[in-house]
Structure formats: C-alpha cells, structure tokens
Amino acid sequence: MSDFLSKLDRIDRRWLYAFTIILVIIPIVSPLGLPVKVSKPTRDFYNVISSLPEGSVVVYEEGSISGQYDVTRAACLATFKLIFSYPVKFIAFCDSADGPVLLKDMLSMVDPESYGKEYGEDYVIFGLAPGGETATASFATDIRKTYSTDLYGTPIDEIPLMSEINSAENVDLIIQVFVGCYNCDWVVRQWVVPYNTKYLGITSECCTPMIAAYYPASCKAYLPGTIGATEMEILARLPGEGATVSDAKNLGLIPMILFIILGNIAYFRKRFGKEEEK
C-alpha cells in the first residue's frame, strides 16, 4: 500500500489527462443519458420567462467571448428557444467585442422565423456597445443615445419594435450573459436598483458563485453554464447539446476526484510518516 502511494505521489500528470479524455469521449460517442435533477434556480428561470405577459419586452445583453462560447452557448440556445415560443418582444445588445458574431451564430441556429417571429417587429439585434458597465447604464437610460442603428445599419427610428421603447422603464426583463465574473454587478447596479427590472443571468460554471450571491433577491434566477442548459432542456423539453456535455463532464470529473482523494492520502501519509520517523 505504502509503495503504491509513493508511486502515486510521483505519477506523471499525463495519466490523469489520458483517463479524463477517455471518460469524456465515451458519452460523446455514445450518449449515456445520466439522470439530471432540475435545480431551483433553473426552475425559477423557466418560470420567470414562461409567466411573462403577452407583449412583454425582454432585453438580452450578450457578454460572452469566443473563448467561452462553448460554455454558454447551450444555455443561451435553450433560453432563445423558450423566449421565441412566447409572444414577447426581444431586444439584444452586446457588451463584448465577440458578442455580435456569437449572437448572429446562435440566432441562425434557433431561427426565430421558424417560431413566427419577424425581424424588426418581434426581435432586433444591436451591435457592440463598448464601455462595460457604462454601456450597460447607457442602454438602460437611453437606448437611442447608445445606438443610432441596429447591427445591420437600419436607423433605430425605422425599426417598428423600437417605436415605443427607449429605456429600462419600457423593459420587463433583462437577461445577461456574462463570463467576466463580476459583470453581473453591472446589471444589479444599473437595472435592478434604479429600475427594479427583473434580472436573469446566464454564465459559466466558474462565475456561478458570484451570481448566486444575488439570488433570489436581485437576480430572479440563473443558468450555470452547460449544467443549467441541461436542466433547462429537460424542464422545457427542448432537445439540445447540454445533455451530452453534462454526461461528459460527470464522467470526466471521476478521475479528478479520484486523484484529489488519492493525492491527499499520499500527501498525509508521507507527512505523518516523516513525523513518526522523527
């Protein structure tokens, strides 16, 4: 046993990578459909969107970046599918440079037209608003001072959807996608406190502890990366990529947890062994 643990202490880290990769590949090749329990934040996320009255205005702030697109995409797609299945208005804007590209890519996958939505009437996309929190504040205060045209160059006053919408006062819900972990503070400070707007967050797993602190007081609900996406897909019966990712993650975590436990046993055994020798 002691010999095994001392060997473990010197094990090449590439074995860990190899085990993880093998376990990750299995569910991608052959989906396992491991059971998933829908958490309360996801259930609340679904309930907030599904209880929106007809004609409600939903603002979507895209703050993801291409490097983290894989982590947030499944949750965003599930959210889009849910939103477009209800009679609500959808306005998207971007606070990250990659935002417009990612947004266009996701909307092309969802295809709002297949839900009977018409661009300009039911949904509209605005490009990048640089400035971080200042841009978020600017959009909440006066959309026309933030953007003069939409992403495709159409003047804002020529977009029918925007005719009676110009600030957070005309908005019923804001959904923010963020991967800079403290960017959820922006919406809390610029939308929730001054306008009391309902706020939903979509983020990566690593930023979840930051938004969880605001739940349920300032943030009504949130989706933590692909885990949230999987739960949402199950809850809303929307088939998507989240389930496969979650299966792969669950299996991929096994060697990591195993190596953490064994590594700690080896460490403590070595440490106390030395003390006993003394």
Next chain:
Amino acid sequence: MTPIEVFMTWVAAILTLMVLSFLWKENKFYRIAEHVGVGAAAGHGTLTAINSIQTSCLNPLLKGQLLLVIPLILGVMVFLRLSKNYGWMSRYPMMFMTGTGIGVMLGAIMEGQIIGLLKVTVADIFVDNTFLAVSALIVLIGFITTLSYFIFTKEHTGGLGISARIGRVFIMASFSCNWSAEMIYYLGLIVSAFMFLINVWIKQSILGI
C-alpha cells in the same frame, strides 16, 4: 457541408489538436496555434472597435450631431500616449473614463451589493421555512466573521480571534467552492473541444454522417 465549411472545419480541427498537444508537452505546434488565436482575437477586436466608432460616433457626427466630436477628440488623445512630447495629454481622456466609470458604479453599490443583500439575509432568518432560516443564519454568521477576519487594527486575540478563525473557515469554504466551479468550467472547455472534434470534424466532415 459545403467545401468551404469542410475546409474551415479542418483548419479549426488542426488548430484544436495543436492546442491539445500541450497536454503532452510544450511544443512548436502549440505555440503556433496560440499565436494564431491571439492574432485573430486582436484583429477581430480591432475591426469590431472600428465598426463601433463608425456607427456610434462618425455616422451620427456626419449627420449633424456635432457634440460627438468631443468624445472623438478624447478618443484620439488616448493614442498620444505613444508620443514622448504629448504623452501627458492622454491623461485627460483617462481621467474622464475613470471618473465616469467610478461615478456610474458608485451610485448603486451600497443599495445593490451591501444593503440589499443584507436585508434579504436578515429577513430570511425569520421565515417559516427552517432550512431557509438556518441557511440565512449561517450566511449571516459567515458574513460577520469573514468581515472580522479583515480587521487588522486590533490583534486577533480573544473574541475577535475566535471570530476571525471562524471567518477563515468560511473564506476557505468559499475558495474551495470557487475552485471546484473553475475545475468544472475547464472540463467543460475540454468536453466542447472533443465534441467538436468527434461530432463535427470526424462525423460530419470526414465520414459525412
């Protein structure tokens, strides 16, 4: 898949494999892929910024919104930092950006991030749900003891010492929570890379499934 999509998928797959080769050891292929990634991101960021300046400033300016010339000049002044003689002028736009940023942020910090959260925590202690009440109490204890850990004007002995020690446990619990979330996040990136390689590159592009 169209031929151009197949070509782009191959490029992406090769770059992904080059990046993953780092798991074996540091190598030239990884470096090339890293530089390509950084270069592409910088190029895309620059183009998006130029486009943003054009749509939010130059176009409205040409249509008669003359006041927009002020932020435009301030924006140009940022680049004077590159000049030895006029570098000092870049401090003015920086001053505006910092001042605006802090001003925009400060207004709601107390209400949104301190008082609002405290109010909810305290209120939850008195709800009928025992689980919620106990959770809220733990959060409140964690909040107070963690704060006490950061009191450095008094030696951590006696009551403050005990409180600070409890606070340290809460801080460590918070770190472990963040670390595990980080680990799941990185695992998610690996999963996505392999999903692309298997589902898009091998299945769609090579096998045509």
